[in-house]
Amino acid sequence: MRRYTCRCRACGERTTLRSLPAPYERSKVTCEWLAWLVYQKFWLLTPLDRIRRDLAEREIPIAMSTLVSFIERAADLLSGVDGLHWKQLLASAWMATDGTGLKVIVPKLPAAHNGYLELYRNDELAVFQYEPDKSGDVVAAKLRPFRGTLTAGAEHRFNDVFASGRVLEAGCNAHGRRKFRDAEDTQPVLAAEGGAFLGAMYGEEEKAQNLGSAVTLSVIIDSNTSVQSFSTSSAGSTRSNPRFSLPSRSRPGLPTTRTTALRSSASSTIRSCPSTTRPPSASSRTSPSCA
Numbered sequence: 001m002r003r004y005t006c007r008c009r010a011c012g013e014r015t016t017l018r019s020l021p022a023p024y025e026r027s028k029v030t031c032e033w034l035a036w037l038v039y040q041k042f043w044l045l046t047p048l049d050r051i052r053r054d055l056a057e058r059e060i061p062i063a064m065s066t067l068v069s070f071i072e073r074a075a076d077l078l079s080g081v082d083g084l085h086w087k088q089l090l091a092s093a094w095m096a097t098d099g100t101g102l103k104v105i106v107p108k109l110p111a112a113h114n115g116y117l118e119l120y121r122n123d124e125l126a127v128f129q130y131e132p133d134k135s136g137d138v139v140a141a142k143l144r145p146f147r148g149t150l151t152a153g154a155e156h157r158f159n160d161v162f163a164s165g166r167v168l169e170a171g172c173n174a175h176g177r178r179k180f181r182d183a184e185d186t187q188p189v190l191a192a193e194g195g196a197f198l199g200a201m202y203g204e205e206e207k208a209q210n211l212g213s214a215v216t217l218s219v220i221i222d223s224n225t226s227v228q229s230f231s232t233s234s235a236g237s238t239r240s241n242p243r244f245s246l247p248s249r250s251r252p253g254l255p256t257t258r259t260t261a262l263r264s265s266a267s268s269t270i271r272s273c274p275s276t277t278r279p280p281s282a283s284s285r286t287s288p289s290c291a
Helices: 031-043 048-057 064-077 079-091 136-142 156-163 174-182 188-211 265-269
Strands: 005-007 014-016 094-104 113-121 126-131 148-152 167-171 214-220 227-232 238-240
Touching: 031 048, 031 064, 048 064, 064 079, 079 113, 079 126, 126 136, 136 156, 148 156, 156 167, 174 188
Parallel strands: 094 148, 148 167, 214 238
Antiparallel strands: 005 014, 094 113, 113 126, 214 227
């Protein structure tokens, strides 16, 4: 945005046109432009270097460090929303968590630091949090207010969380399912049977959720070697579901694993941003709040 200086016709004094609303003091972009950038980065998953090249083609040269600072500013502005989402997660009856390593450049360190990016989510919310390491004390402290069921991997850092008795442990089947998938070439029969067992549980759970009621499901292995049960709960009456057997060893094929696409709370906040890949205005690159 360009601001012009002019002279008032009434008093003759020189004055500057009023700027557009800015997301923060001395911002170089408007609120709409910053929302567009966050939408591109976190909702459309466009890398910043690609956004930078696209802006350069539109004759808007912006340094990569400037784009990074814009994202940092947007994260600060959304911290209140993110904090509210975290409180809502802690007050919920169920959440799931997972994480991945993240290389972080720290000034004065000879090499990249191995940080950790965590995800906490339920069916409505998703919150991403960065931690410098996978400390069990840190995760136990942040989950201390939580009372409910936590779906997590079998990591020792969650031991204190479950040992308190306030949180019910629900194991994650993703790693176990991966072992069956990896064994498809060497042990196709056993891999098919194991994969079918996990797939049958998820299939029946999905049917139960579609009923919109509290359902208890019993899974009986046809070899009669063991019996396992699980339940899903929601508002409504209790209904029973017929028992079923696993597919026989002669039945090939593995069910597909369901996946859920998760977005950060920052991107969820700007879902109302127009679904366009173009910035709001090419003239938004100059400061609207600097005289």
